Amino acid sequence: DSFFSSNQSAFSPQALRILTMFGLSNMGGSDEGMEMLIAGVLKALCHDIGFKVDSTKLGKVVPSRRTIARQEKNLMVDCLLHAVQEMTKDQIKYLFLIVDHGKRNGIEHFVKLVRWGGLDEKGNRVIKQLCLDMDMSGHT
Numbered sequence: 001d002s003f004f005s006s007n008q009s010a011f012s013p014q015a016l017r018i019l020t021m022f023g024l025s026n027m028g029g030s031d032e033g034m035e036m037l038i039a040g041v042l043k044a045l046c047h048d049i050g051f052k053v054d055s056t057k058l059g060k061v062v063p064s065r066r067t068i069a070r071q072e073k074n075l076m077v078d079c080l081l082h083a084v085q086e087m088t089k090d091q092i093k094y095l096f097l098i099v100d101h102g103k104r105n106g107i108e109h110f111v112k113l114v115r116w117g118g119l120d121e122k123g124n125r126v127i128k129q130l131c132l133d134m135d136m137s138g139h140t
Helices: 013-023 031-048 055-061 065-090
Strands: 096-104 107-119 125-135
Antiparallel strands (some): 096 107, 107 125
16 A cells, blocks of 8 residues: 555656556557556556555556656666667777668658677677667658
């Protein structure tokens, strides 16, 4: 019950990170939609384990749209910094940009990938990559 006694999001930073990572698969979805999905999953889990939670308490512990948007930016920065650390460790001389315009699930998109040669954890030569972004393009 202590989880639901908070007046703001009760999720730990790690839990928010997990929610953010899974939320990224909701391509084209809004932060408001993500907020509702989190509330719905919590409500369903509470129902199935026999824990009664009223809507007011539920609404207080679900991350706000602002928190969700901030977590997405934090995750992006962390991923970019991790990639830069990998590039530094790999002592890269060259990297290349790959772009792809296409349509997935009826949504136009423009994907930008950065790739470079490096070593995996066993010392094998591999191609590494970072997805910079995937914009909805609308044929632009």
